[in-house]
Amino acid sequence: MITWLAAVLLGSIPGGWLFRFLGQKLTNNRPYFRDMGFGMAFGYVLGAAILVSAIWMYIVSWSTAGAIPDTYFFYRTAVHGLILFAIMGVAFLWFGRLVGTAGTRKLFRSMPVTAAFGILIIILYAICAIFADFIAPYGQEEVLGNANVVPGGNPALGGNPDFPLGTDQIGRDILSRLIYGAQNTVGIAFVTTCLAFFLGVTGGFLASTLRGWTDQVLSRLVDVLMAIPALIFALLLITAASSLFTGFGLTVAMIVIIAVIDATRVFRLARAVGMNIVVMDYIEAAKLRGEGLGYLIFREILPNATAPLLAEFGLRFCFVFLTIASLSFLGVGIQPPLADWGTMVRDLSQFINFASFAPQVSAVALLPALAIALLTVAVNFVVDWMLHKSSGLKE
Amino acid sequence: MSDQLVKIRGLKIEGRSDETWNPIINGVDLDLNKGEVLGLIGESGAGKSTMGLAAMGFTRDGCRISGGSVEFDGIDLVNAPAAVKRGLLGKRIAYVAQSAAASFNPAHKLIDQHTEAPTQHSVQSKAESEKDGIELYRRLRLPDPDNIGFRYPHQVSGGQLQRAMTAMAMSCRPDLIIFDEPTTALDVTTQIEVLASIRDIVEQFNTAAIYITHDLAVVAQMADKIKVLLKGDEVEEADTRTMLSAPKQEYTKSLWAVRSFQRPQKPAVNVGATPVVSVQNVTAAYGTVPVLFDVSFDIHAGRTVAVVGESGSGKSTTARCITGLLPPKQGHIEFDGQVLPLDYRQRDKNQLRQAQMIYQMADTALNPRKTIGELIGRPVQFYSGKTGAEKRKRVDELLEQIELEPTQYFNRLPSELSGGQKQRIGIARALAAEPKFIICDEVTSALDQLVAEGILKLLADLQDKLGLSYMFITHDLATVRAISDEVVVMKDGKVVEQGPKDQMFQPPHHPYTDLLLSSVPEMDPDWLTTLLKERGVDNIGDAAVDKMA
Known part of the structure; x- marks a missing residue:
């Protein structure tokens, strides 16, 4: 394998030179080839080599399909997933360009495919979360008798068409739990992020507007909170809270604890953004008019800080979401029997051991992880696009 | 070998915005011979800088050359390979940017940035280039030329940086230098030094130059011939003296005529009248650094007091003391004979309403996320309590006062307005408070001359109609001459001289x-030469020329 890799890398060196040379000759010295650096030509050839080997691997994978053990199962699934998502993204983008008001059509025209894909995924997750009761075939806590059904719905491989994604050790339907998981995990993460933003933005703008002692006290408090590793701190506080609350109360306590810890990061950003805005003459003009603090913060500063804050909201949402999943995985997050992706990964984690000889079985544990990863990627695509847009507007 | 250095024919440049290509330059020709200086003038947005950069075969991001040709010494720059351009730029063509402070890398010493181009192009070794740099600093009359290069950009003043940048452009002895508004950001007294140094060094090395500026008087000193641009089209081109004495086109004539606006001196104020604003023995400091020393002056009803001085002289600080943003250490401010609280937070709504401010940069003075209606409506509602239709009526009145059509502008955002229109909105916002007194902080210095004149006329009209008093902070003496009744000259935080305008001039x-x-600067092309002779600074560095040639 290593010699093979080395051969591709070394082969790309003369390949790159040849590629550039041929490009120059065939296009009659077009500026693009004429001014091309060697590194760029090398990159093109190497990229092409990797693409070719990926396609070749996919063709090979069909020869082992259905066999046990199916070595290329995950690779084939990944390729199928990628193609499916790409088609979905492009279709959604074209849909957005043709349908809707003039404003949204214009928005979609300037949107990259990645952002369209991200928006689509977020919409799908939102639908799952809001209409979980109608979409899910079974209840999230319902024990259906058939334990450890393999996903895929193929009886020959140990599946059951009634449970397309299989069941867990005590016979709960995985698909239903994934859909309810969207409601629990994503819903709680959203509420937590909103609370973190409310605290962080208010504090940050207060600090940047008032300066002096307010700024010192708030900033040092935030420093102290940030000095303690976030996950361990959350673990500590939730463990302490669990002696006071149970059930729903504990979930609320978790939301508040994570919100406060994440608000420290939001505070830093809001303070820095606010500092740049409060030095503007229009803030001075508002101060000299005799405007109150509330007007200054929410009517003068906030509208000008929306772009960076919105981008941060997307990222922060991912972090909060991952923190909740991690805490659930560690057993202190969302409490059973509520379905939650983090808890599901933990409960099903022993199936990962089957990956080498029964990939379909191990996929059970990877499905909730995939759900987490997909949302994180989708949100980041959208955030990237928004950041790009806001920085382009500022100039 | 011909004498022609730059030959631009039918140049067309387009810029991309809102997914379409919009023309910036529509087919302009330009010829420049060796050792010749061409002045490019026009308002902002005329395409001066784009044209200057195109002479280097370069366009800004988002722009493209869509037609025409650019030839530099016989080399076609539009189609030249990147490698050829790399060999020319910095070595044979150099560029001096408007803001030297923003163009130097703050992390490296001046001399290290100076030696970059010559060593990169293998013109000189690093040691040779350093020696040469010091020599150039000397000829550009930088103070302490032997050591100044070993400072960082933040350790030298703006005018010195601009000269260091000119030295840097000279480091490879290029055939062509493009100066993009090199003195616009400088005070008049510093501007002179930079202008004199640039002119001398360009003459000494017989360098050709394209000098881009919007200041006619400056270009009159520098250029052999002048080209006037308007919205991407050439208006006319002629020899400097011909152009100044006999401009052909209407547009050029209107540019020339701008400086003539002047208000007559008003009669002296009655002795014993209470001034609207009286600054009394104000001493102020930022932290422990003192900036104002015992400043006193009066502003009477319906009069304009111009406060003049270089940057750092304490003009704006005086304004901050009057508005209460910076409470003075000693002294106080009287308004209509009553002492105002020093800090604005202790003033009541009525006291705040009476004194309003108009800012230099309308871009930062107007909240970009609010519509014009909201921007002007807020002070109306805040001070008078008017809402709904009443408020709308008052805003419409104000928009009419500043000569903007209410229905057309009410729902626009500041970004959809031109610089002059934004400044008018700033005026309307101040008027919305129905003040007695307005502080105008360099309100015209960021604007083109024609637009600035319109603003000054508007301010003068409003003063006649509403009986306002102005404190007019400026460094531009033409503005002072145009609008003021009394003048206060400040230097280093002290009032140097004050009195009625006629007496001051x-x-x-x-x-x-x-x-x-x-x-x-005056429009006379010989002005700089005469002035330098009078001041006893002859063409500097003659001895140095012999040494270097």
């Missing part, structure tokens, strides 16, 4: 006032 002057007045 007549000799005898205080020596500093004299320096300021004589430093304002």
Whole structure:
């Protein structure tokens, strides 16, 4: 394998030179080839080599399909997933360009495919979360008798068409739990992020507007909170809270604890953004008019800080979401029997051991992880696009 | 070998915005011979800078050359390979940017940035280039030329940086230098030094130059011939003297005529009248750094007091003391004979309403996320309590006062307005409070001359109609001459001289006032030469030329 890799890398060196040379000759010295650096030509050839080997691997994978053990199962699934998502993204983008008001059509025209894909995924997750009761075939806590059904719905491989994604050790339907998981995990993460933003933005703008002692006290408090590793701190506080609350109360306590810890990061950003805005003459003009603090913060500063804050909201949402999943995985997050992706990964984690000889079985544990990863990627695509847009507007 | 250095034919440049390509330059020709200086003038948005950069075969991001040709010494720059351009730029063509402070890398010493181009192009070794740099600093009359290069950009003043940048452009002895508004950001007294140094060094090395500026008087000193641009089209081109004495086109004539606006001196104020604003023995400091020393002056009803001085002289600080943003350490401010609380937070709504402010940069003075209606409506509602239709009516009135059509502008955002229109909105916002007194902080210095004149006329009309008093902070003496009744000259936080305008513009002057007045460029092409002779600074560095040649 290593010699093979080395051969591709070394082969790309003369390949790159040849590629550039041929490009120059065939296009009659077009500026693009004429001014091309060697590194760029090398990159093109190497990229092409990797693409070719990926396609070749996919063709090979069909020869082992259905066999046990199916070595290329995950690779084939990944390729199928990628193609499916790409088609979905492009279709959604074209849909957005043709349908809707003039404003949204214009928005979609300037949107990259990645952002369209991200928006689509977020919409799908939102639908799952809001209409979980109608979409899910079974209840999230319902024990259906058939334990450890393999996903895929193929009886020959140990599946059951009634449970397309299989069941867990005590016979709960995985698909239903994934859909309810969207409601629990994503819903709680959203509420937590909103609370973190409310605290962080208010504090940050207060600090940047008032300066002096307010700024010192708030900033040092935030420093102290940030000095303690976030996950361990959350673990500590939730463990302490669990002696006071149970059930729903504990979930609320978790939301508040994570919100406060994440608000420290939001505070830093809001303070820095606010500092740049409060030095503007229009803030001075508002101060000299005799405007109150509330007007200054929410009517003068906030509208000008929306772009960076919105981008941060997307990222922060991912972090909060991952923190909740991690805490659930560690057993202190969302409490059973509520379905939650983090808890599901933990409960099903022993199936990962089957990956080498029964990939379909191990996929059970990877499905909730995939759900987490997909949302994180989708949100980041959208955030990237928004950041790009806001920085382009500022100039 | 012909004498022609730059030959631009039918140049067309387009810029991309809102997914379409919009023309910036529509087919302009330009010829420049060796050792010749061409002045490019026009308002902002005329395409001067784009044209200057195109002479280097370069366009800004988002722009493209869509037609025409650019030839530099016989080399076609539009189609030249990147490698050829790399060999020319910095070595044979150099560029001096408007803001030297923003163009130097703050992390490296001046001399290290100076030696970059010559060593990169293998013109000189690093040691040779350093020696040469010091020599150039000397000829550009930088103070302490032996050591100044070993400082960082933040350790030298703006005018010195601009000269260091000119030295840097000279480092490879290029055939062509493009100066993009090199003195616009400088004070008049500093501007003179930079202009004199640039002119001398360009003459000494017989370098061709394209000098881009919007200041006619400056270009008159520098250029052999002048080209006037308007919205991407050439208006006319002629020899400097011909152009100044006999411009052909209407547009050029209107540019020339701008400086003529002047208000007559008003009669003296009655003795014993209470001034609207009286600044009394104000001393102020930022932290422990003192900036104002015992400043006193009065502003009477319906009068304009111009406060003049270089940057750092304490003009704006005085304004901050009056508005209460910076409470003075000693002294106080009286308004209509009553002492105002020093801090604005302790003033009541009525006291705040009476004194309003208009800012230099309308871009930062107007909240970009609010519509014009909201921007002007807020002070109306805040001070008078009007809402709904009443408020709308008042906003419409104000928009009419500043000569903007209410229905057309009410729902626009500041970004959809031109610079002059934004400044008018700033005026309307101040008027919305129905003040007695307005502080105008350099309100015209960021605007083109024609637009600035419109703003000054508007302010003068409003003063006649509403009986306002203005405190007019400026460094531009043409503006002072145009609008003021009384003048206060400041230097290093002290009032140097004050009195009625007519008296101030007549000799005898205080020596500093004299320096300021004589430093304002005039349209006469011989002005700089004459002035330098008078001041006893002959064409500098003649000895140095012999040594270097």
